[in-house]
Amino acid sequence: SQTIHQWPATLVQPVGSPLSLECTVEGTSNPNLYWYRQAAGRGLQLLFYSVGIGQISSEVPQNLSASRPQDRQFILSSKKLLLSDSGFYLCAWGESGETQYFGPGTRLLVL
Amino acid sequence: SQQGEEDPQALSIQEGENATMNCSYKTSINNLQWYRQNSGRGLVHLILIRSNEREKHSGRLRVTLDTSKKSSSLLITASRAADTASYFCATRGVGNTPLVFGKGTRLSVIA
Numbered sequence: 001s002q003t004i005h006q007w008p009a010t011l012v013q014p015v016g017s018p019l020s021l022e023c024t025v026e027g028t029s030n031p032n033l034y035w036y037r038q039a040a041g042r043g044l045q046l047l048f049y050s051v052g053i054g055q056i057s058s059e060v061p062q063n064l065s066a067s068r069p070q071d072r073q074f075i076l077s078s079k080k081l082l083l084s085d086s087g088f089y090l091c092a093w094g095e096s097g098e099t100q101y102f103g104p105g106t107r108l109l110v111l
Numbered sequence: 112s113q114q115g116e117e118d119p120q121a122l123s124i125q126e127g128e129n130a131t132m133n134c135s136y137k138t139s140i141n142n143l144q145w146y147r148q149n150s151g152r153g154l155v156h157l158i159l160i161r162s163n164e165r166e167k168h169s170g171r172l173r174v175t176l177d178t179s180k181k182s183s184s185l186l187i188t189a190s191r192a193a194d195t196a197s198y199f200c201a202t203r204g205v206g207n208t209p210l211v212f213g214k215g216t217r218l219s220v221i222a
Contacts, residue, residue, distance in 0.1 A: 034209060043199065043214035044154075051207060059209075090153055096207045099144065102153035 002027035006091050006103035013110050019064075019078040021106050023091030026072065031093040033074040034100065035066055038088040050074060086110045115143075115200040115213030123219040130187040132216040134200030135180075141203045143176055144210065145185050148197045157185075157198075192222040 003026045013019060025031055032051050036044040046059045048066035056066050063082050067075045074091060088107050094100035118133045134143070142161045146154040160167045160176045160183065167174045173186040187194055197217050201210040 032207070032209075036212075041217075044212040046209050046211070049209045088151075092154075094210075098142075099156045099159060100154075100201075100210055101156065102146075104153050105151070107151070 002093070002101065004091065004093055004101055004103040006089075006106055008106060009104065010107045011109070013081050013108065015083055015110055016080050019076070019081050019085070019108070021076040021089055021091075021108075023074040023076075023103055024072055025074075025093045028072070028093065028095075030071060031095065033068060034092040034094070035074065035076050036090040036092065038090060038105075040087075044090065048076070081110045083110050115202050115211065117198070117200055117213045117216040119216060120214070121217045121219070123221065124190055126190060126192055126220055126222050128190055130190050130194070130218055130220070132185045132198050132200075132218070134183045134185070134213055136183075136200075136202045137181065138202075138204065140178075141205050143174075143183050144201045144203070145172075145174060145183075146199045146201060146212075148199065148215070150196075154199065187218075190218075190220045192220050194218060194220045 005024050034049045035047040038044050050056050050068045064078050086109050088105050090105045091103040092100040115134045115136050124130050144159045145157045148154045158169050158174050160174050171188045176183045197215040199212050199215045201212045
């Protein structure tokens, strides 16, 4: 069966520091991968998605970047965090056109 | 951008009552999906309804889709306290496009 991992679960970072959040999927090949951000009590904002290694689509101009160095690995990064980067970050995987499966999320607090 | 808009934003009911949540969207879709999110957790897929379907059931869940009105509803029958969560609709456009989520309905079921 497929599983999706995200880490860390919680992260507190100072403004201006770098960020690296990792997401890995097991039990599937060539999945579509997604990064979402959720502000407190709000809906999900799609940040990036990838249909294959090295292929990244960005949905919103921002202070973040994403990379997919391996088939089942998706990384969300920032060189310098802003206060507004605080939120709940969710990674998800899916197969073309169908259901998406979400990881447990990372809560990021930028101080 | 968010396509789905759920209504109401929040709903509070007694255990045993039915809960109905609505979702409206703007553009043509391939399918529409409903997800559930417990506080501080990832999203869990509940049900998918395709654009050529009008109604679908899964246990205590009933989903309807009216493509002429660009709307969907999620009915949870005989609600339980454990149904307390946020519920999101998400639409999938034509092709291998990402899901677009609404802002969600917060459901509280009081025992």
